[in-house]
Amino acid sequence: MAEVAVKNIRKQFKGGKRPVLDDISFTVKDGEFVCLLGPSGCGKTTLLRIIAGLELADSGAISIGGADVTDTPPKDRDIAFVFQNYALYPHLLVRENIAMGLKLRGAEPALIEERIQEAARMLSLEELLERKPAALSGGQRQRVALGRALVRHPKATLLDEPLSNLDAVLRERTRGELKLLFKRLKGTAVYVTHDQIEAMTLSDRVVVLDKGRIQQVGTPADIYHHPANTFVATFLGAPPMNVFPLEEAHKARAVEDGAASGTVLGGLRPEDVQLSLELKDGFLVGKVLLAEPTGAQTVLSIESSGFKFRACWPGTFPGSREEVFFRLPAEKLHRFDADTGERL
Amino acid sequence: MKRLGNALFVLAVAAVVLWSLGPFLWQVVTSLKPTAEVVKVPPTYWPSHPTLASYVKIFSTRPFGTYILNSVVVALATTALCSVVGTLAAYAFSRLPLPGGEWAVRSILFVALFPPTILVVPLYKLVQALHLLNNPLGLILPYTALNLPFSIWVLMTFFKAIPRDLEEAAAIDGLSRWQTLWKVVFPLAAPAVATTAILVFIFSWNEFLLALIFMSQDAARTVPVGIAMLSGVTMYEVPWDQISAAVVLTTLPVVALVLAFQKRIVEGLTAGAVKG
Numbered sequence: 001m002a003e004v005a006v007k008n009i010r011k012q013f014k015g016g017k018r019p020v021l022d023d024i025s026f027t028v029k030d031g032e033f034v035c036l037l038g039p040s041g042c043g044k045t046t047l048l049r050i051i052a053g054l055e056l057a058d059s060g061a062i063s064i065g066g067a068d069v070t071d072t073p074p075k076d077r078d079i080a081f082v083f084q085n086y087a088l089y090p091h092l093l094v095r096e097n098i099a100m101g102l103k104l105r106g107a108e109p110a111l112i113e114e115r116i117q118e119a120a121r122m123l124s125l126e127e128l129l130e131r132k133p134a135a136l137s138g139g140q141r142q143r144v145a146l147g148r149a150l151v152r153h154p155k156a157t158l159l160d161e162p163l164s165n166l167d168a169v170l171r172e173r174t175r176g177e178l179k180l181l182f183k184r185l186k187g188t189a190v191y192v193t194h195d196q197i198e199a200m201t202l203s204d205r206v207v208v209l210d211k212g213r214i215q216q217v218g219t220p221a222d223i224y225h226h227p228a229n230t231f232v233a234t235f236l237g238a239p240p241m242n243v244f245p246l247e248e249a250h251k252a253r254a255v256e257d258g259a260a261s262g263t264v265l266g267g268l269r270p271e272d273v274q275l276s277l278e279l280k281d282g283f284l285v286g287k288v289l290l291a292e293p294t295g296a297q298t299v300l301s302i303e304s305s306g307f308k309f310r311a312c313w314p315g316t317f318p319g320s321r322e323e324v325f326f327r328l329p330a331e332k333l334h335r336f337d338a339d340t341g342e343r344l
Numbered sequence: 345m346k347r348l349g350n351a352l353f354v355l356a357v358a359a360v361v362l363w364s365l366g367p368f369l370w371q372v373v374t375s376l377k378p379t380a381e382v383v384k385v386p387p388t389y390w391p392s393h394p395t396l397a398s399y400v401k402i403f404s405t406r407p408f409g410t411y412i413l414n415s416v417v418v419a420l421a422t423t424a425l426c427s428v429v430g431t432l433a434a435y436a437f438s439r440l441p442l443p444g445g446e447w448a449v450r451s452i453l454f455v456a457l458f459p460p461t462i463l464v465v466p467l468y469k470l471v472q473a474l475h476l477l478n479n480p481l482g483l484i485l486p487y488t489a490l491n492l493p494f495s496i497w498v499l500m501t502f503f504k505a506i507p508r509d510l511e512e513a514a515a516i517d518g519l520s521r522w523q524t525l526w527k528v529v530f531p532l533a534a535p536a537v538a539t540t541a542i543l544v545f546i547f548s549w550n551e552f553l554l555a556l557i558f559m560s561q562d563a564a565r566t567v568p569v570g571i572a573m574l575s576g577v578t579m580y581e582v583p584w585d586q587i588s589a590a591v592v593l594t595t596l597p598v599v600a601l602v603l604a605f606q607k608r609i610v611e612g613l614t615a616g617a618v619k620g
């Protein structure tokens with residue numbers, strides 16, 4: 001287990017118009033679970049591959065456990081990598097797949113066997129050890145890929161969207177198991193995902209990436225409640241945060257507090273909008289344009305004097321209602337610079 | 345109804361098998377006939393007195409053992425050379441960042457477009473200059489050169505289909521390039537390598553034109569040329585029984601080889617059709 005430090009990493013692919021990674025720096029502490037979160041194509045995989053040594057950065061440095069490994073080949077970095085499509089050796093048994101890394105490092109057969117059993121126990125692979133990958137289900141393959149990563153007790157485990165090939169039910173369950181597993185191992189992990197739920201539920205800290213730049217680094221609560229800019233504000237949360245020119249909301253008299261110029265954006269999470277079926281003090285009336293029930297809540301699209309936003313209604317919204325009363329509480333309002341998108 | 349369908353199916357298969365194997369079976373029958381019966385009119389469909397005399401004759405009156413030995417040496421060496429060089433070259437072309445690699449592959453394929461007939465004269469001069477006429481190497485090297493483009497092309501297609509992630513997983517597990525090639529890529533590519541190897545073997549075993557021109561001495565000849573040079577007592581007599589015996593004998597190794605690798609070949613030909 002060790003710390004992983006990424007310093008000023010830049011990367012531009014040949015023929016690429018702009019850098020895929022632009023001055024990326026962050027540190028994963030010893031034993032910490034960090035997610036790299038961002039939309040597809042933002043450079044997450046490239047960054048993970050650079051940490052692993054599968055790809056070389058144009059400039060910048062990587063250090064693992066205090067040692068600079070920028071020019072070290074992958075096998076000498078003592079890291080494990082879980083590939084998105086698992087990349088198990090199809091011609092080898094599960095047991096051999098798991099043991100490969102240890103064997104090549106000259107581990108004693110007794111130790112190898114002990115580690116295989118340990119990994120098999122942790123991941124419930126006991127029954128599968130003598131099978132080949134072709135005879136496994138997607139979830140089982142995923143566990144073998146994890147097993148292969150964990151047997152070596154690496155300094156850090158790098159995971160590239162390891163759950164993305166599983167169906168929804170299995171993904172949910174595996175996510176929970178993964179969290180318990182890494183909590184128990186206290187292993188340093190860098191986990192790439194485009195799924196905000198995965199990032200929120202699994203991580204100690206999240207690194208939010210967009211267009212090759214770090215948008216924010218923080219705990220899941222941090223990035224959710226104090227988004228650094230409009231990208232983070234709208235990328236996290238389902239439904240996403242309402243972001244609107246504050247002036248517009250003023251004109252609709254939806255927001256009561258202080259004067260705002262045209263250069264300020266307001267942000268309000270749909271669940272922070274107060275709703276009521278009866279008129280209450282300080283509430284305005286809005287037209288329900290669309291009601292989207294999701295079970296636990298109903299997402300309402302509301303319009304009032306030309307100002308549109310979304311809000312969450314707990315449970316099922318009465319289908320006959322075309323109007324609802326709302327209040328946008330000033331204390332929950334986020335403010336962003338309209339030009340830069342940065343938090344004010 | 346189902347039974348009738350089955351019967352028709354069996355019949356159809358039998359017809360196809362007979363149609364394809366007919367000429368070969370005729371050779372077998374002819375090779376077992378006494379010399380006099382071969383040219384009898386009307387022909388007999390089964391030898392009246394089956395005999396192995398013609399098999400004995402090709403070894404006693406002709407150096408047929410030498411021909412076979414030459415063929416085995418040439419075909420095996422060509423196959424081995426082609427497989428090793430082809431595998432390594434195809435892997436390098438499909439995986440390593442070679443400057444100009446793309447153009448190298450194209451020019452290799454371009455070379456393969458020339459009909460070998462055009463190459464006969466320049467090749468002869470080359471082999472002569474290298475003092476390799478009547479030397480097995482004088483065939484092994486040209487055969488390898490002629491078969492490499494095809495081998496490289498087939499193997500490249502196969503290597504490209506092997507997920508890159510697998511090799512990267514190997515790199516993280518600690519395998520060197522050579523170990524990756526040997527322990528991961530090669531086992532997965534084995535069906536393709538076996539397929540190309542057999543096709544190269546068949547080519548080298550059957551090649552006639554270069555073998556005829558480059559190997560002028562009887563002791564250096566390979567089987568196809570040897571068979572063509574079989575002649576009877578007089579110029580006008582063709583020893584069909586001996587020719588048939590020779591053909592049967594030289595077809596057997598190929599049949600045996602294909603049967604031995606059949607499973608692999610089928611895998612190789614259908615590779616990529618199903619995800620593993």
Ligand SMILES: Nc1ncnc2c1ncn2[C@@H]1O[C@H](COP(=O)(O)OP(=O)(O)O)[C@@H](O)[C@H]1O
Pocket residue numbers: 013014016020038039040041042043044045046047
């Ligand atoms: N080997 C490569 N050559 C050229 N461009 C690449 C290569 N790998 C990735 N890219 C580009 O870099 C960008 C980021 O890719 P990637 O890191 O895979 O994104 P993510 O994993 O976040 O979806 C994409 O636009 C992709 O097309």
Ligand SMILES: [Mg+2]
Pocket residue numbers: 044045046
């Ligand atoms: Mg990716």
